[in-house]
Amino acid sequence: MPSRSDDDDPRLGDVSEGTVLRAILARTPSASHTILGPGDDAAVLAAPSGSVVATTDTLVHGPDFRLAWSSGYDLGWKSAAVNLADVAAMGARPTALLVALAVPRDLRLSFVEQLADGFRAACEALAPGCAVVGGDLTVSDVLTVAVTALGDLEGRSAVTRSGARPGDVVAVAGELGLSARGLAVLFGRFRDGDVPVPVVASQLAAGERAALDAQLRPSPPIGLGPVAAMAGATSMMDISDGLALDAGRMASASDITIDLRSDSLGDDPRLALAGGEDHALLATFPPDVLPPGFRVIGDVRTRGADGVLCDGQPVDVAGWDPYRDWDAAAG
Amino acid sequence: MPSRSDDDDPRLGDVSEGTVLRAILARTPSASHTILGPGDDAAVLAAPSGSVVATTDTLVHGPDFRLAWSSGYDLGWKSAAVNLADVAAMGARPTALLVALAVPRDLRLSFVEQLADGFRAACEALAPGCAVVGGDLTVSDVLTVAVTALGDLEGRSAVTRSGARPGDVVAVAGELGLSARGLAVLFGRFRDGDVPVPVVASQLAAGERAALDAQLRPSPPIGLGPVAAMAGATSMMDISDGLALDAGRMASASDITIDLRSDSLGDDPRLALAGGEDHALLATFPPDVLPPGFRVIGDVRTRGADGVLCDGQPVDVAGWDPYRDWDAAAG
Secondary structure (H helix, E strand, O other), rough: OOOOOOOOEEEEOOOOHHHHHHHHHOOOOOOOOOOEEEOEEHHHHHHOOOOOEEEEEEEEEEEOOOOOOHHHHHOOOOOOOOHHHHHHHOOOOOEEEEEEEOOOOEEEEHHHHHHHHHHHHHHHHHOOEEEEEEEEEEEEEOOEEEEEEEEEOOOOOOOOOOOOOOEEEEEEOOOOOOHHHHHHHHHHHEEOOOOOOOHHHHHHHOOHHHHHHHHHOOOOOOHHHHHHHHHHEEEEOOOOOOHHHHHHHHHHHHOOOEEEEEHHHHOOOOOOOOOOOOOEEEEEEOOOOOOOOOOEEEEEEEEOOEEEEEEEEEOOOOOHHHHHOOOOOOO | OOOOOOOOOOHHHHHHHHHHHHHHHOOOOOOEEEEOOOOOOOOOEEEOOOOOEEEEEEEEEEEOOOOOOOOOOHHHHHHHHHHHHHHHOOOEEEEEEEEEEOOOOOOOOHHHHHHHHHHHHHHHHHHHOOEEEEEEEEOOOOOOOEEEEEEEEEOOOOOOOOOOOOEEEEEOOOOOOOHHHHHHHHHHHHHEEEEEOOOHHHHHHOOHHHHHHHHHHHOOOOOOHHHHHHHOOOEEEEEOOOOOHHHHHHHHHHHHEEEEEEHOOOOHHHHHHHOOOOOEEEEEOOOOOOOOOEEEEEEEEEEOOOOOOOOEEOOOOOOOOOHHHHHOOOO
């Protein structure tokens, strides 16, 4: 698309808060659960089944994204998707997002417009009926997108991490390791020294585009969260920090051991075990149940010395801990 | 209180995310509406009346607070209070907070512990029954606290900004200008050149302590939001950016003119009109209604050329716009 001239695309520090808000609101449709949308002190959402699911997750420039690799659209999409996945992982249907945006004053207005477009597109593609219903806009030297997602259980009980029972099967819906593969492509091939540089499409090998998309604009199977709950999932969570680490959390919460099958983890089981940010849904089901969209990757056993095994052997794979692992770079 | 040694009080970059989370959760009681609290992908809250009020507001180091002036406790308290006020302004009772925290790695663990204590204390003091039910922890070079507050309308309709009618009285509950007076004391007397320095209690004149408290740990009258709604408030909002600016927003939303009375605006009507961050509740009521805790400060008139008058004359007072007004300093 043709880029706008600087006159057409001012920096945020040169326009009023009202101008920025109007640009966002023009790109923010109302949602089916919205009783009162943006513009007042707070939004009001329908919660017809008498409860509401709520979660929050933040993307920070540097540890969570680089502007050379992520467009505003990508960032809006991903910020929505990672929060929608947390709602889906409870077995709920997402109803609304609230977006707290802290933006540097030298950022262009078009970036914020693209961000709003990304939020809208992710909701329409991944969670129809959900939309941004409120937000907050402030300035910061570090671009920060803090999102809260709300959801409706439609009368069901929430599916937690703690209900897995020995004898259940372990199943997953969505990608394993694809997002990490995309991150490896970015860090390995699209940097000049330590500085991220834009992706050149012609330099991508077959399959790498899908890996980059999974990293920059993940599409977790949001609609399968309610499907799993209705089918009788005994436990569920989304895989944010890698299968091994998150399966270990489920095993601890449920006081069981999860034994994974390497032959169900794709071409590169180690990447599937370690790779974060896929936001696939990890669930356990009674042995006679497997809803469409899920594939079996292991079994639930009585709790042993290790929370997670693969082919009966202990798994030693670390996940991502931003407190230790972020290199303090941005770009 | 005695300060802890560095060994007892590590920097966040030297401990795991789990250590920080455990410190926060140990200070986070459950709330009366909590069906499922922290620890899973999302929280589940009761929404017994079939809807939920939701709002988000962020405090960023620099434009919104300075660490020389605000303790962790102050910051937690204020982050809670400003969000609770937005829920109250809809006529709702706050039920839950979600806290997205982005913290520099050189911050001390004790700061985060105090922050959690401040959240808890503000909820207990201002909105009993409300508590932090979920959150997110990430790293950032800029300390950022993004809070989402949820509330319950208890079967009532939301009170918006748009329902004021000619003939209504304009009333307020809470302080006007006190927080701005506190900010003026901080910027005027507790800086070394441009650099904020800690407040010295012995240098405060009579009344200045209350002004500082209003700025650093505001106590808006959260419980009076539902009271106003039950009494029949026709419109309501919290005063974040100053009475003149926010009354103008209410006047635009309701298509009326608000005529304030200077003799009801305290010793310094200009400060009351311009001063932001009080989070007092501004409401309109039918002429025969005034619930306890509210005082009349003006009248609603048919829409004229100006949205806000004072003693029948136009008011020209600007509020705070971080896009234009922040000086880019922190400290």
